[in-house]
Amino acid sequence: MSDRLRPESESTLVASAAELLSALRESPPLTHCITNTVVTGFTANVLLALGAAPAMVDIVDEAGLFAGVASGTLINLGTPTPEHRAASLEAAAGANAAGTPWVLDPVAIGALPVRTALAHDLVASRPTAIRGNASEILALAGLSSGGRGVDATDTTDAASDAALALAARHGSVVAVSGPVDLITDGHRIVRIANGDELLTRVTGGGCALGAVMAAFLGTARTTGVDPLTAVASASLVYTVAAERAAARAAGPGSFAVELLDALASVGPRDIADAARVEERAL
Amino acid sequence: MSDRLRPESESTLVASAAELLSALRESPPLTHCITNTVVTGFTANVLLALGAAPAMVDIVDEAGLFAGVASGTLINLGTPTPEHRAASLEAAAGANAAGTPWVLDPVAIGALPVRTALAHDLVASRPTAIRGNASEILALAGLSSGGRGVDATDTTDAASDAALALAARHGSVVAVSGPVDLITDGHRIVRIANGDELLTRVTGGGCALGAVMAAFLGTARTTGVDPLTAVASASLVYTVAAERAAARAAGPGSFAVELLDALASVGPRDIADAARVEERAL
Amino acid sequence: MSDRLRPESESTLVASAAELLSALRESPPLTHCITNTVVTGFTANVLLALGAAPAMVDIVDEAGLFAGVASGTLINLGTPTPEHRAASLEAAAGANAAGTPWVLDPVAIGALPVRTALAHDLVASRPTAIRGNASEILALAGLSSGGRGVDATDTTDAASDAALALAARHGSVVAVSGPVDLITDGHRIVRIANGDELLTRVTGGGCALGAVMAAFLGTARTTGVDPLTAVASASLVYTVAAERAAARAAGPGSFAVELLDALASVGPRDIADAARVEERAL
Known part of the structure; x- marks a missing residue:
């Protein structure tokens, strides 16, 4: 990472991330997750380690109601059974009706028709x-059929136009x-x-970040912080914790354990010391 | 904890817990679990570590049959899909018909309507x-709408009347x-x-205890031990193991790992040394 | 293990296992899993640790399609909900139509009617x-009603006739x-x-091996290696990693963590040094 990613402007995000993390731990946001069966337990453990209060309410006739009382909601499409699909639509409606911030994680859409339509x-x-x-x-932006084959190194830049298009079209942080x-x-x-490459060697390394975003959005809502800052703060805290975990891990198994310990122990000072961020107006 | 919780009478429970643990390991009880998708793997690992034989048979047309042959059955309502709801009712009927002891864990009932009705x-x-x-x-006793907000420190005493009411009404150990x-x-x-506060920072920390109770009830049934002693023994063994794990853990991630190791290694002497229990007639 | 299991012929399998492992890591096989909810996360983590690319696509209208594009498919019957049953049949048809190798893991069949019929x-x-x-x-061979009670020490020999019968009847590696x-x-x-006895103290210890077999079959298909060699190579790599993990573990919790680390680090030389295999023509 070049020095381009350590400009003056980073201080704002770093300060916001530290404040949101402290606020989250002081008043744990009730974080509602409809997520895939592969990562449900890991996702709940990530939220608990961080200091949030997870609730995996993912059935019809409860998901919509619960999205209305939660601090934030995650809808992850990793294993979209008919029950999950209906619960997801119910939760999105419930969240919107109550003003609950919610995160969509469109896992593996593109080639797979059921989840693509739902997304x-x-x-x-x-x-x-x-x-x-x-x-x-x-x-999701309609610019690719998705799936494998996008080289991981190029992904962020390759998708920046798509991210901007989605943000403009739906009013979402992407x-x-x-x-x-x-x-x-x-x-x-x-x-x-x-962050660290080991995040890609643990199932749920990305999915759990979506839940952390929902938790930070919940806390941000009560403290008047904007969604972009909340989502970026979630990414920053999570990836700094991942770096600390990777430094202690001997492989992907111990990394997952260390990540949970690091999420529980990472503090504002650690984030300020490790942050490599760049923020720009467009 | 005051000395009030180290009276003479504790020796009975401690001795029973040690005997049940040894009997369980000698002849692993087939422990049938219908539990939520968040904690299924952790619950099975807790049972295996302890020495029991878990079987997660949670579908219609198998759950009732299996409850009839299992040593003990757990019905946990954490993620009650329609399939799980029907399987749970089937399992309760099958367990009752065969005399299999079974445990109900009414996760998050109160505000959530589907699971509350089922409970x-x-x-x-x-x-x-x-x-x-x-x-x-x-x-469950009808004395509260449940949900968040009960202060953790006060919970046990606040719920003692409800526990007594449920025990009297349904003939259950609560x-x-x-x-x-x-x-x-x-x-x-x-x-x-x-026990240790870290049990609340790992998903399934409580749910897995319900499965351990089902295992101990299964062993108790074959050795003529009463259900109250079996359930209390399960709690004692589990929470002593949790204390030993917490002493070695650096955070919630390593605690979960250490808990499984501790459940496999904890022995009668450890339980006698660590027990802080009080037993009284009413 | 006697010297009978270290004959000349082992060198062939050991060399093939080492080559397949290297090929797998160089070009990760897309490994499609329909597996039970108890072990989904652990199975994905085993595949990721080893170097394969897991994809848990287990719903109707996606499973068949995905089996057609995957390198290998696992169908595990551990928690066969109606959705999983239909998806499994769809996946088997999709795999056969595309020539994708697939593995059947008939978990707990025998006494349980739904999964037995499906198997x-x-x-x-x-x-x-x-x-x-x-x-x-x-x-599965119709020689027993299955279930508990077969002594673990005798199992392999007791089932060898059944394995040969199934292989002859269905053209499968067993x-x-x-x-x-x-x-x-x-x-x-x-x-x-x-291998190590600790594999039986971690849920998914066996189920994840089925997924590893699907991954090795996927790699073998592109490198012209026969299915028997692929399946045996998967077993060898997995059980050598398990031995290395057991040597560092303090119990079943740490064993599961160490197993993932060992799967990521085990190399051809480790396999050659540790292998205890026997191969014979019939």
């Missing part, structure tokens, strides 16, 4: 934030995960170069 | 034991999990002050 | 490989997991004495 239905409901890898963001995370609301763009 | 249906089938936090026990666990059958009351 | 339907579609413990292989793994295609028989 397009959900994005029309204007999620507060959208998180995905470059292939997923390109597919976060593209990759070696450098890109986050935009169509007016500003943040790049975060923290 | 009331199931409790009418007279579970051998009911395990929950104070909010859930209050909600266990209220908290900083001090309270377990009653309506005739006797046991308080256990072991 | 018989699926085996008629001629899976590339079948993996199970001795009870399951006996039940792998019987136990203290000594037995793998046959009806023409040759391989025994692998590596």
Whole structure:
């Protein structure tokens, strides 16, 4: 990462991330997750380690109600059974009716028809934030069929136009995960170069970040912080914790354990010391 | 914890817990779990580490049959899909028909309508034991709408009347999990002050205890030990293991790993040394 | 393990296993899993640690399509909801139509009627490989009602006739997991004495091996290696990694973590040094 990513402007985001983290731990946001069966337990553990209060309420006739009382909601499409699909639509409506911020994670859309159709239905409901890898963001913007084959190194830049298009079209913050995370609301763009390749060797490494974004959005809502800053703060805290975990890990198994410990122990000073961020107006 | 919780009477429970643990390891109880998708893997690992034989048979047309041959059954309502709801009712009927002891864990009932209705249906089938936090026990007894907001420090005492009412009404042992666990059958009351706050920072920390209770009830049935003693023994072994794990953990991630190792290694002497229990007749 | 299991012929399998492992890491096979909700996360983590690319696509209208583009597919019957049952049949058809190798893991068949019927339907579609413990292989061959009670020490030999019968009947490679793994295609028989008892104390210890077999079959297909060698190589790499993990573990919790680290770090030399295999023509 070049020095371009350590300009003056980073101080604003770093300060906001530290404040949101402290506020989150002081008053744990009730974080509602409808997520895939592969990562449900890990996602809940990430939220608990960080200091948030997870609730995996993912059935019809409860998901919509709960989205209305939660601090933030995640809708992740990784294993979209009929029950999950109906619960996801119910949750999006419930969140919108109550003003609850919600995150859409369109896992593996593009080539897979059921989740792709659902993602397009959900994005029309204007999620507060959208998180995905470059292939997923390109597919959601209609610029690619998604799937494998996008080289991980190039993903963030390759998807920046798609991210801007989605932000403009749906009023959402869009976060593209990759070696450098890109986050935009169509007016500003943040790049975060923290993180570690081991995040891609643990299932849920990306999916859990979507839940952390929902938690930060919940806290931000009560403290008057804008969604772009909340989503970027979530990415920053999570990827700094990942770096600390990677420094202690011997492989992907111990990394997952260390990540949870690091999420529980990472503090404002650690974030300020490690942050490699760039924020620009467009 | 005051000396009040180290009376003479504790020796009975400690001795029973040690004997049940040894018997369980010698002849692993087939422990049937219908549990939520967040904690399924962790619950199975807790049972395996302890020495029990888990079987997650949670579909219609198998759950009832299997409850009839299992040593003990857990019905946990954490993610009650339609399939899980039907399988749960089937399992309760199958367990009752065969005399299999079963545990009801009414996760997050109160404000959430689907699981609340199901919990009331199931409790009418007279579970051998009911395990929950104070909010859930209050909600099941009809004394509260449940949900967040009950201060964790006060929970056990706040829910003791509800626990007694449920025990009297349904003939169940009722266990209220908290900083001090309270377990009653309506005739006797046991308080256990072991455990660690890290249990609340790992998803399934409480849910897995319900499965351990089902395992101990299975072993108790073959050795002629009463359900109250079995449920209290399960709590004691589990929370002593948690204390040993916490002493070695650096955070919630390593705690979960250490808990499994501790459940595999904890022995009768460890339990006798660490137990902080009080047992009283009512 | 006697010297009988270290004959000249082992060198062939060891060399093939090393080559397949290197090829897998160089070009990660897209490994499609329909597996049970208990082990989904652990299975994905095993594949990621090893170097494969997992994809848990387990819903109707996606599973068949995805089996057609995957490198290999696993169908595991551990928690066969109606959605999983339909997706499994769809995936088997999709895999066969595209020539994708697939593995059937008939978890706990025998006494449980729903999965037993499904397993018989699926085996008629001629899976590339079948993996199970001795009870399951006996039940699938119609030689036993399955379930508990088969002594673990005797399982491999007790099930060898059943394995040969299934191999002949369905043209499948059949792998019987136990203290000594037995793998046959009806023409040759391989025994692998590596592994550790801790694999039976972690949920998914066996189920994840089925996914590793699907990954190795995917790589083998592109490199012209026969299915028996691929399946035996998967068992060898996995059980050698398990031995390395067990040497560093303090119990079942740390073993699971160490297993993932060992799967990521185990190399050709480690396999050659540790292999205890026997291969014979029938």
